[in-house]
Amino acid sequence: MTVSAADRPVGVDIQESEQNRAVIEAIEADNADATVRHMPGMIRVQAPGRLVIKRESVEERMGREWETHEFQLAIISYFGHIKEWDDDEIVIAWDH
Amino acid sequence: MQFELRTQVIEPQRKTFQHLIDRYGDRPASRYEEGSIDIQATANYHYRPLWNPEMEIYSPDYSDLKLADAYSFTDPRQFYYAPYVTSRADMHEAFGSTLDYLEKRGMFDRLPASWSSVVQDIVLPLRHYEAAGQMIFSHAARFGWGTTITQCCAYAAFDRIGNAQILSRAGISFGGGTADSLDTAKTTWLEDADWQGLRKHTEELLVTRDWGRAIVALDVTDRLLYGLMYTHLDEAALLGGAGSYSLVAQHLSGWFTDQRRWMDALYKAWGADPEHGTANAAVVADVVESTLATASAALAPIAAKLDALVDCGAAQALSDAVEATRAAYTTLGMTKEA
Amino acid sequence: MTIAPKAPRKLSMKARYSALTRDLDWDPSYVPAEEMFPYTTFEGITIHDWSKWEDPFRLTVDAYAKYQAEKDKRLYAVLDGFAQSQGHLSLTDASYLNAMKLFLQGVSPLEYQAHRNFAYLARHLNGPGPRFASLCQSLDEIRHAQTEIHTLSNYNKYYSGFHSYLHMHDRVWYLSVPKSFFDDALSAGPFEFLIAIGFSFEYLLTNLLFVPFMSGASFNGDLPTMTFGFSAQSDESRHMTLGLEAIKFLLEQDEKNVPLVQHWINKWFWRGYRVTALVAQMLDYMLPRKVMSWKEAFELYFEQQMMNGLFQDLAYYGITPPLHVDKAIQEKEYLSHQAYWILYQFSHAAAFTTSIPTEEHMDWLTEQYPDTFPVYRTLWEKERKNLENGGRHFIRGLPQLCQVCQIPMGFTEADEPFVQCQRESIYEGERYNFCSDGCKYIFDHEPVKFRQAWLPVHQIYQGNCGAADLPGVLQWYKMQPGDGGEYLGNVDNENWKTWHDMAETTGGH
Structure with missing residues (x-):
């Protein structure tokens, strides 16, 4: 059965820690369809088709500057394809 | 279940791993030792490489330079990943601060015109030389024999691309926040007649299959090039009102001091080897002799260009560097006259 | 931590990355291109334009060093704290460490191998983009090897089985499974390595x-392993990206690459999957506190994410799911039971211990595997009777190994739980045996390579392992008393009890 790229889930696993709380909250706020699952020591955020992490949203919640490279301190794993990783946002989605 | 266990100290059964106990006795081992000594496999490889069925996956025979015991060499800096990367984070942060300082004060714009040409035509093209340095050391990190050596080579490879990026970041600043100066410098590296000797020499180093000979040849070239470009020229810049160049150059000469520490220790280990010492000295001498000839000839037109621009005694400095380099290898017993 | 605010940049992240990495490259004109890159033609892969390689991470040396230093600062603080407070005593049980023994003996040396071969790619790929990504990965991999060694070093001081992990990795029968896997990748060309390790693994x-x-560690009080694991995984996300870029790049460059890539996916899926048999039994049998069953992990991480996600994406290029994947899906119901049963019977010749599952443990297994475990439960109940009669079951002979994956031949046909699956091929008059269709497929494509395999059992018979008898071979392996066999009553088990009794009598709760 083929499911279109817009519907197949993509997701990211993030280490559960105080430092990463703002990141997780920002992802939840920016991705209306996202679901969050708690697993040992980590949190999985999943959404159909596309997931975005926005610098501005993280900074708002963190109260300081945050560059997207810093996401590497939080991420454990992901599924999907990293389509974009620039100064302002990180986008995970399937291509085809 | 929570026990209050801190009241009892439990005696360890052993202080470290067996291979370190066998080598150094039953004493606690450092993290450097645990992370470096004997890590590479030395036996029972399953398959011959498809890309070279004559050889094993790892072999001392990928170079003419050999150690009877690969671990007679250790890194005097005792770098395993964590201290290495921490030291480089500090290095790049310090360079970032220098660059901020230079940018905020518009220091590159205030360079005397002749020094501006030095940066554009003499310094920035060197980022390609550094990039080649990465590839040469990465080759050694794959084909070297023994983790203490290959680990140093792996970090040196990363250092070289780091140096290339330091020069590139300086170039972006120098180019007013654009990559224009880098583009111009690339054309110089590729097309300027004065640079073709160094480019040819660099390309030949890149295709040297023997990793040991390749890193020695690169090191000989580095001694001349770093002596000229980042030490001698640094002093000339201070005298010539080009303080901004001096501030950039100190990061590279500082790096080279660090690089010397392990390279010099490696020469000592090669020379002192009970089985291969004499043969190693002859191989190094051979590489030193031919590289000094090629590299000094390759650098001569660049030194001449420097003298034409800022009259800083570069030609003399280059020939001094050749003599100093030969003398350094003679002290090690690794030149033909030694 | 404070990460210094950055100064406003004029170049975008993408343009800056390009200037700092790929723009450093040039086409050589004083030496021939085939001498500059001697290894990228023999595999038959066609690349038209290396500049089409995309690296979304756009990490430069300064940012790499900054974030990696921060990760290691956090990690080593945890390791030091755990050692200082004798944290090992708050594990669920000493038997938990069997999982970590396997990890150090079997996996950490692979991280080191990856370090060396990504250095090969960092020199020998033609494109500056993938060279730089490989360079970063090469450094990450030595990080992983070393942080694993440093994490588990503390356990080595108090527990058996860790002390000679390097020596064992290159010699011991069950460790030739992971070793041969990675030797296979290192002896392949750079493109196959990219698909083998970068993509499939x-x-x-x-x-x-x-x-x-890592989840097992988290559930069983092993904070250091959980920390290094998650910290390593954060690098892993970069590595996953490299792997995915690699496959898309090869597929997009030329249609002729598609069948080659498909074959490598077939081969390396099965090769990697066979190595995960060790993980399967670890999850279902070695953890005192269970996290999830192998079956559940396989469904979550493989079937959902890969079969239903990734392979639908790759279908666009004409790539199909790996050959024999259906067999792996069938096997999820019994892989762990068969793998542990093999290890249970041979653990007297291993540097980890095994024990019969408790009733409670078997109830859990029955719950997880209602269709298949009851069959294996009868095996264990028979073994329980042996134990009551004082006879712990060990196999004294040497097993036949699969020529490709090197696991003892003990897997069965999918629908016949007691019929051993055995396949064979004849090559130049010699017979070779395989545990599965997947392994036979791999051999039949590369018989010249796979007949070279250093099979531990053959080597013992040929007299290359120190002695002809088991005690002599174990000595050659550098096994120490207490490393293997039955857990109950073994030195780790006895010490564990003593240490905890001590704690209780001196002011425990």
Whole structure:
């Protein structure tokens, strides 16, 4: 059965820690369809088709500057394809 | 279940791993030792490489330079990943601060015109030389024999691309926040007649299959090039009102001091080897002799260009560097006259 | 931590990255291109334009060093704190460490191998983009090897089985499974290595391999392993990206690459999957506190994410799911039971211990595997009777190994739980045996390579392992008393009880 790229889930696993709380909250706020699952020591955020992490949203919640490279301190794993990783946002989605 | 266990100290059964106990006795081992000594496999490889069925996956025979015991060499800096990367984070942060300082004060714009040409035509093209340095050391990190050596080579490879990026970041600043100066410098590296000797020499180093000979040849070239470009020229810049160049150059000469520490220790280990010492000295001498000839000839037109621009005694400095380099290898017993 | 605010940049992240990495490259004109890149033609892969390689991470040396230093600062603080407070005593049980013994003996040396071969790619790929990504990965991999060694070093001081992990990795029978896997990758060309390790291992199977270990650590009081694991996984996300870029790049460059890539996916899926048999039994049998079953992990990390996600994406290029994947899906119901049963019977010749599952443990297994475990439960109940009669079951003979994956031949036909699956091929008059269709497929494509395999059992018979008898071979392996065999009553088990009794009598709760 083929499911279109817009519907197949993509997701990211993030280490559960105080430092990463703002990141997780920002992802939840920016991705209306996202679901969050708690697993040992980590949190999985999943959404159909596309997931975005926005610098501005993280900074708002963190109260300081945050560059997207810093996401590497939080991420454990992901599924999907990293389509974009620039100064302002990180986008995970399937291509085809 | 929570026990209050801190009241009892439990005696360890052993202080470290067996291979370190066998080598150094039953004493606690450092993290450097645990992370470096004997890590590479030395036996029972399953398959011959498809890309070279004559050889094993790892072999001392990928170079003419050999150690009877690969671990007679250790890194005097005792770098395993964590201290290495921490030291480089500090290095790049310090360079970032220098660059901020230079940018905020518009220091590159205030360079005397002749020094501006030095940066554009003499310094920035060197980022390609550094990039080649990465590839040469990465080759050694794959084909070297023994983790203490290959680990140093792996970090040196990363250092070289780091140096290339330091020069590139300086170039972006120098180019007013654009990559224009880098583009111009690339054309110089590729097309300027004065640079073709160094480019040819660099390309030949890149295709040297023997990793040991390749890193020695690169090191000989580095001694001349770093002596000229980042030490001698640094002093000339201070005298010539080009303080901004001096501030950039100190990061590279500082790096080279660090690089010397392990390279010099490696020469000592090669020379002192009970089985291969004499043969190693002859191989190094051979590489030193031919590289000094090629590299000094390759650098001569660049030194001449420097003298034409800022009259800083570069030609003399280059020939001094050749003599100093030969003398350094003679002290090690690794030149033909030694 | 404070990460210094950055100064406003004029170049975008993408343009800056390009200036700092790929723009450093040039086409040589004084030496021939085939001498500059001697290894990228023999595999038959066609690349028209290396500049089409995309690296979304756009990490430069300064940012890499900054974030990696920060990760290691956090990690080593945890390791030091755990050692200082004798944290090992708050594990669920000393038997938990069997999982970590396997990890150090079997996996850490692979991280080191990856370090060396990504250095090969960092020199020998033609494109500056993938060279730089490989360079970063090469450094990450030595980080992983070393942080694993440093994490588990503390356990080595108090527990058996860790002390000679390097020596054992290159010699002991069950460790030739992971060793031959990685030797296979290192002896392949650079493109096959990219698909083998970069794609199949790092993208397809990495979560299945690592996340269970790390979650197991988290559930069993092993804070240092959980910390290094999650810290390593954060690098892994870069590696996954490299792997995915690699496959898309090869597929997009030329249609002729598609069948080659498909074959490598077939081969390396099965090769990697066979190595995960060790993970399967670890998850279902070695953890005192269970996290999830192998079956559940396989469904989550492989079937959902890869079969229903990734392979639908790759279908666009004409790539199909790996050959024999259906067999792996069938096997999820019994892989762990068969793998542990093999290890249980041979653990007297291993550097970890095994024990019969408790009733409670078997109830859990029955719950997880209602259709298949009851059959294996009868095996264990028979063994329980042996134990009551004072006879712990060990196999004294030497097993036949699969020529490709090197696991003792003990897997069965899918629908016949007691019929051993055995396949064979004849090559130049010699017969070779395989545990599965997947392994036979691999051999039949590369008989010249796979007949070279250093099979531990053959080597013993040929007299290359120190002695002809088991005690002599174990000595050659550098096994120490207490390393293997039955857990109950073994030195780790006895010490554990003593240490905890001590704690209770001196002011415990």
